[in-house]
Amino acid sequence: MADSAGVLVLAETEGGALSPTAAELVTAGLEVAAGLGLPLSVAMAGSDVEATVQEAASLGAQRVYAVEDGILSTDKPELLLEAWAQICRQTNPAVVLIARTTAGRDLAPRLAARLGVGLAQDCLEVKVDEDSGRMIAHRPVYGGNAMAAVVCNGTPQMACIRPKAYEPCEPDDSRTAEVVSLSITLDESMARVKLVERVAEESEGVRLESAKIVVAGGRGLGSPEPFKDLEVIAGLLGAGIGASRAAVDAGWVPPSWQIGLTGKTITPDLYITVAISGASQHMAGCSGSKVIVAVNKDAEANIFKEARYGVVGDWEKVMPSFTETLRELLS
Amino acid sequence: MPLNIFVLAKQVIDPEMPRSAFQVDRENRRVVTPPTLPPVVNGFDENAVEAALRIKDSEPAEITVISMGQSFALDVMKKPLSMGADSLVLLQDDAFDNTVDSFAVARALTAAIQKIGPFDLIIAGRQASDWDNAQVPLAVAELLGLPSVTIGKKVEVGDGRVTVERQMPDGTEIVESPMPALVTVSNELGQPRYPTLRGIMAATRKQPVVWSLEDLGLDGEQLEPQVETVDLYVPVTEADCEFIEGEDDADAGRLLALKLREAKLV
Numbered sequence: 134m135a136d137s138a139g140v141l142v143l144a145e146t147e148g149g150a151l152s153p154t155a156a157e158l159v160t161a162g163l164e165v166a167a168g169l170g171l172p173l174s175v176a177m178a179g180s181d182v183e184a185t186v187q188e189a190a191s192l193g194a195q196r197v198y199a200v201e202d203g204i205l206s207t208d209k210p211e212l213l214l215e216a217w218a219q220i221c222r223q224t225n226p227a228v229v230l231i232a233r234t235t236a237g238r239d240l241a242p243r244l245a246a247r248l249g250v251g252l253a254q255d256c257l258e259v260k261v262d263e264d265s266g267r268m269i270a271h272r273p274v275y276g277g278n279a280m281a282a283v284v285c286n287g288t289p290q291m292a293c294i295r296p297k298a299y300e301p302c303e304p305d306d307s308r309t310a311e312v313v314s315l316s317i318t319l320d321e322s323m324a325r326v327k328l329v330e331r332v333a334e335e336s337e338g339v340r341l342e343s344a345k346i347v348v349a350g351g352r353g354l355g356s357p358e359p360f361k362d363l364e365v366i367a368g369l370l371g372a373g374i375g376a377s378r379a380a381v382d383a384g385w386v387p388p389s390w391q392i393g394l395t396g397k398t399i400t401p402d403l404y405i406t407v408a409i410s411g412a413s414q415h416m417a418g419c420s421g422s423k424v425i426v427a428v429n430k431d432a433e434a435n436i437f438k439e440a441r442y443g444v445v446g447d448w449e450k451v452m453p454s455f456t457e458t459l460r461e462l463l464s
Numbered sequence: 465m466p467l468n469i470f471v472l473a474k475q476v477i478d479p480e481m482p483r484s485a486f487q488v489d490r491e492n493r494r495v496v497t498p499p500t501l502p503p504v505v506n507g508f509d510e511n512a513v514e515a516a517l518r519i520k521d522s523e524p525a526e527i528t529v530i531s532m533g534q535s536f537a538l539d540v541m542k543k544p545l546s547m548g549a550d551s552l553v554l555l556q557d558d559a560f561d562n563t564v565d566s567f568a569v570a571r572a573l574t575a576a577i578q579k580i581g582p583f584d585l586i587i588a589g590r591q592a593s594d595w596d597n598a599q600v601p602l603a604v605a606e607l608l609g610l611p612s613v614t615i616g617k618k619v620e621v622g623d624g625r626v627t628v629e630r631q632m633p634d635g636t637e638i639v640e641s642p643m644p645a646l647v648t649v650s651n652e653l654g655q656p657r658y659p660t661l662r663g664i665m666a667a668t669r670k671q672p673v674v675w676s677l678e679d680l681g682l683d684g685e686q687l688e689p690q691v692e693t694v695d696l697y698v699p700v701t702e703a704d705c706e707f708i709e710g711e712d713d714a715d716a717g718r719l720l721a722l723k724l725r726e727a728k729l730v
């Protein structure tokens with residue numbers, strides 16, 4: 134398959150650079166490519182992708198497809214979708230990998246349907262099965278209560294990979310790639326959905342996604358006030374602050390604080406949970422934490438099954454002395 | 465002319481069931497739940513029904529709920545009717561196994577949508593709480609050639625357009641699309657309304673339209689799965705929690721802080 138892209142990573146770009154997830158996809162893609170004995174290609178489509186070509190090469194892509202078109206913009210996902218579809222049709226990949234980012238999780242299902250193939254969603258791992266020579270994708274289902282291994286039957290086999298499931302691969306500037314330019318046809322009328330306004334939430338604290346320490350509270354806190362106490366702890370530790378969906382649904386904290394399956398995925402070194410039961414959908418967003426600490430009055434709570442350190446007790450009594458001791462230790 | 469709104473809703477096992485009730489039959493690659501545990505309407509799909517009802521609160525609209533499955537608990541699936549939806553269409557066939565992949569489900573739903581007739585808006589939940597695919601609505605939009613907007617927390621219509629406030633990771637985004645369109649919604653939309661007594665009475669009198677594969681003009685081949693499940697298992701979590709105990713809760717809090725220091729975590 135000399136003309137095939139082999140394993141194709143569809144990389145998102147941000148302001149003329151590759152998105153951080155691209156390097157993670159390349160890590161996954163190189164493994165699959167090795168298993169299939171195929172090359173790894175990376176494709177970018179955007180209004181300013183020139184600089185991303187060398188970036189993709191330095192990550193280890195053997196072939197790089199760059200599509201530059203002034204009308205492509207992150208505000209018009211329908212154009213990017215069509216660009217990706219045309220890239221796939223022209224390059225005949227055996228496997229297509231997309232990151233399950235905010236944009237990717239919307240684009241991937243439509244792209245699969247447009248190409249008439251299936252899609253393995255939200256994958257944590259993709260591997261090649263030696264017997265069948267097909268890619269098998271492992272993914273959590275039922276809110277993380279179970280794991281499924283799925284195989285896409287059509288070609289290309291397509292997988293959408295959860296951010297942070299793979300380590301980003303190390304760039305090496307001495308690497309080079311074959312650069313192929315593709316010509317695709319897009320027109321403005323394909324963009325039917327229009328962005329009217331984007332409202333960024335103000336946040337002073339540490340970004341949850343990149344925080345080394347995260348402190349979070351759940352329904353057991355009972356009201357918004359105790360989150361102030363958690364903010365004090367977060368302040369002492371330089372930590373990010375989060376919450377369970379129950380606390381968000383109650384209106385105690387903003388949706389941007391939610392950790393879990395339908396919230397943020399965090400991978401801190403230390404994750405301190407207070408009055409969170411540890412439902413599988415919550416754990417789906419934090420099981421990549423190195424050390425989980427749980428304070429919960431229910432010794433049977435699921436959170437203790439995944440925690441490294443636990444206190445069975447009432448947060449109202451546990452947390453003040455915890456905070457005071459921390460303050461002393463850190464002063 | 466009232467607005468014609470279709471809502472896609474799925475019957476799922478209760479995602480908030482106790483963990484002990486959740487079991488996997490690995491050999492047959494399916495989840496088994498105790499027969500005593502009633503299924504529910506997928507939570508985000510209830511949000512979708514709510515989004516449709518909020519539109520209907522302010523202007524004439526006809527809401528049709530469409531669901532696909534192998535078998536249904538009718539009292540469960542009538543909940544959208546008792547909340548205020550007008551009619552229910554059930555696509556029921558032995559061939560509609562829950563493990564059938566999203567693309568096949570989307571095909572069947574698309575066939576049903578085309579059979580029912582013209583519409584202005586399709587609303588669905590952002591994902592189903594069983595397979596968490598977040599895929600069927602988008603595939604339906606693709607098959608019907610519709611613009612799609614996901615993860616709405618507010619959905620408004622006017623002048624042939626739908627305006628959606630979307631929940632983003634760090635804020636919100638307002639987008640606008642011509643109708644017909646497909647919109648998915650999330651829990652940030654807010655609590656779905658409770659059925660009223662009158663609604664429940666009305667729902668008992670309504671009978672769903674039930675269509676089989678054949679009624680949809682589809683054959684099994686068109687629903688051949690594109691994605692096959694080759695294994696289903698419960699992940700093992702290593703449970704080696706060290707419980708910190710003190711003289712009382714306050715003492716335990718102090719010891720916990722010391723422990724984290726000792727472990728060089730803070």
Ligand SMILES: Cc1cc2nc3c(=O)[nH]c(=O)nc-3n(C[C@H](O)[C@H](O)[C@H](O)COP(=O)(O)OP(=O)(O)OC[C@H]3O[C@@H](n4cnc5c(N)ncnc54)[C@H](O)[C@@H]3O)c2cc1C
Nearest residue numbers: 351352353377378379393394395396408410414415430448
């Ligand atoms: C499709 C789907 C997606 C979901 N996505 C997410 C998600 O992204 N994130 C998420 O978090 N959830 C998510 N959920 C919800 C999830 O299933 C749980 O309902 C939720 O995580 C529970 O939040 P909680 O632990 O705060 O509340 P609960 O489960 O009610 O737990 C409260 C805990 O507080 C403890 N407690 C109470 N009082 C005290 C006290 N005084 N001192 C100490 N402990 C106390 C209790 O023992 C209990 O364990 C999702 C659900 C579905 C169906």
